[in-house]
Amino acid sequence: MYVAVKGGERAIENAHRLLADARRGDQSVPELSLDQISEQLGLAVDRVMSEGSLYDRELAALAIKQARGDLIEAIFLARAFRATLPRFGASEPVDTGAMRVRRRVSATFKDIPGGQILGPTFDYTHRLLDPSLAEGFVPEAPATSEASTAPTPRVTDILGRDGLIESSPQAEEGATIGDLTREPLNFPADRDLRLQNLARGDEGFLLAMGYSTQRGYGRNHPFVGEIRFGEVEVEFVGEDVGFAVPLGAIELTECQMVNQFKGSATEAPCFTRGYGLAFGQSERKTMSMALVDRALRARELGEEALAPAQDEEFVLSHSDNVQATGFVEHLKLPHYVDFQSELGLLRKLRKEFAEASLEADASDGMKEAAE
């Protein structure tokens, strides 16, 4: 039970004034603009969009600024903003196969049609702090070379042609697409709901869960079939318009994890798949998501589900950092009445204990006297 705190108004108001001042920091230092956050802290913006489940770079940058760089707080702000707008509907599913690829690597095949494109990546950097970035750094213009117009098919499509990998499950006729922003999550949850949950799930949580599968808690022998990052077009069928309207493009990262085989008496063995998809350039997130997606398919694939990452209720109930932080952080709100009743109970128990001890002492004394 929570109690209204009377008399705290002025303290709260002044605390928020102090927060505003602390947020701004030393005012002789120039203020951050939203463009600066969006352009120079782009991966933080991507994370807030992904886990805030709201694609809007400017709003995510504002949330980061308001939250003083606390990304979970910023994600909370983004989620809360969603509630202020009406929903026009749902987009046509995006076609990641038609992505304008800015990065695309495969750890399973060296020679893939369209090639291995490293793009803007931290991979192969030496992870040494670079003092030249501290101030006034002007990067060289990016190198260019002739771009091929050849398509870049997904690696899983290539494996799929020979039947070496399971095909993606297709929608059943007339099936509705689960939406956990509309109905609370129930278990067992179908793959659509699981993927929606993981897509907005906390990167750190999914990273730890994915890592646990690699360390043997639900091992599934993963290879990165492909990671791709780039722009995809979004289309929306406006009822008023009557056809699919192009809305513009969003940046997405997709990870196709290729995992060890399944097969049966009637089906030839083939690789299985785990899938990750997230807004922006979110490689660690999509890789972790793909590992966990695969782990959560244990039941469907007839595997023993003994590890935490294979426990759908455990994973899906704890992946959301807004829910998690809400419940953990509410502990610091006033619980005076709750605590008073606990205190009362404790006092009563201690009194009973003391009385019982006295009685025991007394009866011991009597025993001794009798002996």
Add this chain to the structure above:
Amino acid sequence: MDSVSQHNTQQAQRQAAMAVLAHAEAGEIAARLRTISLPGHQDLRAPENGLVMLRGRVGGDGAPFNLGEATVSRAAVRLVSGEVGFGYTLGRNSEKARLIALCDALVQSRDFGAAVERAIIAPLREQLMVRRKRQAEQAAATKVDFYTMVRGEG
């Protein structure tokens, strides 16, 4: 041309124009619109911001799932000659939605269709293609050229 294929052609033209306009800045569209003398028009629906749930597919090509929402602005504009245009764009720029709606109405107009294509859509498409080409060339420069090391004496 029969009326069905005429309708399909016009729909394809409108989609192609929208695909360009959605990628342009509101200021660029407005500046180019100023180069033609516009017919009278009014808001059929005032610009409105909202959300669209973005969908992906399991494995990239399977059953759809809900990935997360995006902000979208939309508007509808009617020309005095009766054509109704719709504007939809990612983001919350309602002025841009209105400008796209106006362009969409003009694209459908017998009197203005060609002028809009020439003065607005074609140059913006050109800009977009240049931008995409540059990005593709930058990505292409990071493509790995594998070569095999010869081991031993051969």
